[in-house]
Amino acid sequence: MLSSTLCRCGKEGFYLRRHSGEILCKRCFVKSVEKIVLKTIKRDKLIIPDDQVMIALSGGKDSVVLIHILSKIERSYDTALFAITVDEGLRGYREEGLGLAKRVAEKLGIKHHVITFKEAYGHSLEQICKFAEEKGVGLLGCTFCGILRRRLLNDAAMKMGATKVATGHNLDDEAQTILINILRGDISRLARLGTKPIRLREGFIPRVKPLRYVPEREIATYAYLKGYPLYERECPYVRASLRDEVRDLLNNIEARHPGTKFAIVKGADRISDLLKEKIEESEVGRCSRCGAPSGREVCRMCEVLSMLGIDGSFINHLAE
Amino acid sequence: MLSSTLCRCGKEGFYLRRHSGEILCKRCFVKSVEKIVLKTIKRDKLIIPDDQVMIALSGGKDSVVLIHILSKIERSYDTALFAITVDEGLRGYREEGLGLAKRVAEKLGIKHHVITFKEAYGHSLEQICKFAEEKGVGLLGCTFCGILRRRLLNDAAMKMGATKVATGHNLDDEAQTILINILRGDISRLARLGTKPIRLREGFIPRVKPLRYVPEREIATYAYLKGYPLYERECPYVRASLRDEVRDLLNNIEARHPGTKFAIVKGADRISDLLKEKIEESEVGRCSRCGAPSGREVCRMCEVLSMLGIDGSFINHLAE
Incomplete structure (x- = not known):
C-alpha cells in the first residue's frame, strides 16, 4: 500500500527501493546511487x-x-x-x-x-x-x-x-x-x-x-x-555452483x-x-617457486600451474 | 565406493558417517555419540x-x-x-x-x-x-x-x-x-x-x-x-518460517x-x-515492570504480555 507514487522531489516515481520504502524518480535514483x-x-x-x-x-x-x-x-x-x-x-x-x-x-x-x-x-x-x-x-x-x-x-x-x-x-x-x-x-x-x-x-x-x-x-x-x-x-564454463x-x-x-x-x-x-x-595475519613470506609474496610455501598460482602441468618457470618478474 | 562395509572393530557396519567416512557398527555408533x-x-x-x-x-x-x-x-x-x-x-x-x-x-x-x-x-x-x-x-x-x-x-x-x-x-x-x-x-x-x-x-x-x-x-x-x-x-501453530x-x-x-x-x-x-x-555486554539492569534482569527497560516477557493484553502484574517473584 503506497500512499503516493511520487518521488520526494515531486516528480513521477520510477524506482521503488524496497528495503527503505523510498520512491525515486529517475534523476533522484541516479543521484542516490552515486551518493552511496x-x-x-x-x-x-x-x-x-x-x-x-x-x-x-x-x-x-x-x-x-x-x-x-x-x-x-x-x-x-x-x-x-x-x-x-x-x-x-x-x-x-x-x-x-x-x-x-x-x-x-x-x-x-x-x-x-x-x-x-x-x-x-x-x-x-x-x-x-x-x-x-x-x-x-x-x-x-x-x-x-x-x-x-x-x-x-x-x-x-x-x-x-x-x-x-x-x-x-x-x-x-x-x-x-x-x-x-x-x-x-x-x-x-x-x-x-x-x-x-x-x-x-x-x-x-x-x-x-x-x-x-x-x-x-x-x-x-x-x-x-x-x-x-x-x-x-x-561464461561457457559456468557450472551449477x-x-x-x-x-x-x-x-x-x-x-x-x-x-x-x-x-x-x-x-x-x-x-x-x-x-x-x-x-x-599469516606471516607473508615469498613463494618458493615464483617469488611472489604469499602466505604459503608455494603460492596458489604455482600450485594451479603445476596441477595442470604448465611450466611456470618463466613467471619470475615478481621475484626481482 | 566403499572399500569395506565393516566397522573398524570388525563387526558388520550399521551407520555411515558421511562427513568423516567412518563406518560404524551399532555398538561403536552408540559409543561414538556418547564420546562426542x-x-x-x-x-x-x-x-x-x-x-x-x-x-x-x-x-x-x-x-x-x-x-x-x-x-x-x-x-x-x-x-x-x-x-x-x-x-x-x-x-x-x-x-x-x-x-x-x-x-x-x-x-x-x-x-x-x-x-x-x-x-x-x-x-x-x-x-x-x-x-x-x-x-x-x-x-x-x-x-x-x-x-x-x-x-x-x-x-x-x-x-x-x-x-x-x-x-x-x-x-x-x-x-x-x-x-x-x-x-x-x-x-x-x-x-x-x-x-x-x-x-x-x-x-x-x-x-x-x-x-x-x-x-x-x-x-x-x-x-x-x-x-x-x-x-x-x-506443533499445530507451526507456520512456514x-x-x-x-x-x-x-x-x-x-x-x-x-x-x-x-x-x-x-x-x-x-x-x-x-x-x-x-x-x-549491555549493562544488565532490571525490567521496570517485573524486576527480572534484562538489558532492556522492559523485558521481552513483559513486552509480549502487554502486546497481548495480559496482566503481568502478578509475575513479580524475580523482583524479590
Whole structure:
C-alpha cells in the first residue's frame, strides 16, 4: 500500500527501493546511487588523493557502472584512473565484453589496457580447461580462472604503478561471498572481506570495492538509465555452483524480507572490524617457486600451474 | 565406493558417517555419540562437579537422548540432575510428549517436574494465540512461545536451585540458528551463541547444549537404537518460517558437501570466542515492570504480555 507514487522531489516515481520504502524518480535514483558510492569511498577511505587507481573492467554492467561513476569523481579526488581488461581467451564469450570495455573507456577518456592469459601463462583459459579435463583435476574452471586472474591483476597493478585496484563487486556479490564463507566455516576469509582496503603488504596492491553497498538490481537500473547495453553473456564454463544456490536463497529471502542483503553485509563488516586485529595475519613470506609474496610455501598460482602441468618457470618478474 | 562395509572393530557396519567416512557398527555408533557429548561437556566445562543440572525435557528425541546420556555420567560427575517439562497447554499436541517425558524420567530415576503456561501466565498458549489473533499482533506464535518458555525455564531453574539448564539443541539446530543470525546481521547474538556457558550474570542461569556437535540424524538413530519412540508430532501453530527454508538449504548443501554443518558451527565458535570480550555486554539492569534482569527497560516477557493484553502484574517473584 503506497500512499503516493511520487518521488520526494515531486516528480513521477520510477524506482521503488524496497528495503527503505523510498520512491525515486529517475534523476533522484541516479543521484542516490552515486551518493552511496561516494559515501563508501569517503567513509572507508577507499580512494585518497594521489591514488593511482586501476579499474578491473570486464565490460559487464558492474565494472561499467564503476568506471562511469569513478570517472565523474576523478577530478575532485585528484586521482589518476586507468582500466584493464583480462582476456582469458574464451572465444565467443570474451569478445563482446572486450569490445564494450574499449568503447566505454574511450568514451570516458580513460586509458585502457588488455592483458591476456595466453601472454602471461602461455595458454588461454580454453586450453587450460582442456588440460584440467585431461589431467582429471577435480576443480571447477572458475577456481583456477579466479586464482590466475587475481594474480594477473595484481602483477599488472604492480607493473603499472597502481596504488589501488578497484573492482565492481556489488552488494549481492558480497552477501553471497559472506554466506559461502559461513557455510565453509572460513572465518579468516570473512575477517579479510570488509570494505576497508586491506593493510598494505609488500607486493600486494589493495583491492577496493566502491559498489559494495549497491544492490545488483540498482546497478543494472543505473546502467540502463545511462544507456549502457546490458551485456550478460554467461561464461561457457559456468557450472551449477554453491554460489548459484546461495544467490537463489538470498533473492528469495530478500523478496520477503527486504534489507536482508544489507543486514548480512553490515553484520559481516562488524565481524571484520572486530576480528581484523585478532586474526593472526599469516606471516607473508615469498613463494618458493615464483617469488611472489604469499602466505604459503608455494603460492596458489604455482600450485594451479603445476596441477595442470604448465611450466611456470618463466613467471619470475615478481621475484626481482 | 566403499572399500569395506565393516566397522573398524570388525563387526558388520550399521551407520555411515558421511562427513568423516567412518563406518560404524551399532555398538561403536552408540559409543561414538556418547564420546562426542562427553568431550563437549569436558572441553567446554558445560557441567562441573557439584552442578545442579536442570534438563529441559520436552519428550522429543533430542531431550530424551540428552537425559539418557546425562544420566549415564551423573555419578562420575557428582552432579544432581532433575528434569522439567513446560506444558504450554496445546491440546492434542503436548500430552504425548508430556507422557513420554514422565516415563523416560521415571525409568532413569530422575526427578521430573511439570510447569505450565496457565499457572505462570494465567493462560494457556492456545488462549494466548487467540488473544494475538484478536489483537492482530503480527508475530508468529513461535516468537512469544519462545520468549515465555525461556523465561519460565529460567524462573524455574532459579527457584529450584539449578546452576545449569541443559537443553537438547543439536548440530542442525545450531547451524540453522547461526545462519539465521547471519541473514539478520545479528552479530551480538552470534557472539553469544558459542558452546561455553555464558558468563554468569545475576538472575540468569547459564544454559548449556551438550548435543551441540551431534547431527540430528545421529540423535534420531541413537534414540532408535536405545528403543525410544520417535515422537515428532508437529506443533499445530507451526507456520512456514525462515528456519524451514534454512533447514532445507542446509540439508541440500550437506548432502553434496558432507561436513558443512560442522564447518558452520566450528566457524561460529571461532567468531564467538574472538568476539565475546569485544562485544560490549549491555549493562544488565532490571525490567521496570517485573524486576527480572534484562538489558532492556522492559523485558521481552513483559513486552509480549502487554502486546497481548495480559496482566503481568502478578509475575513479580524475580523482583524479590
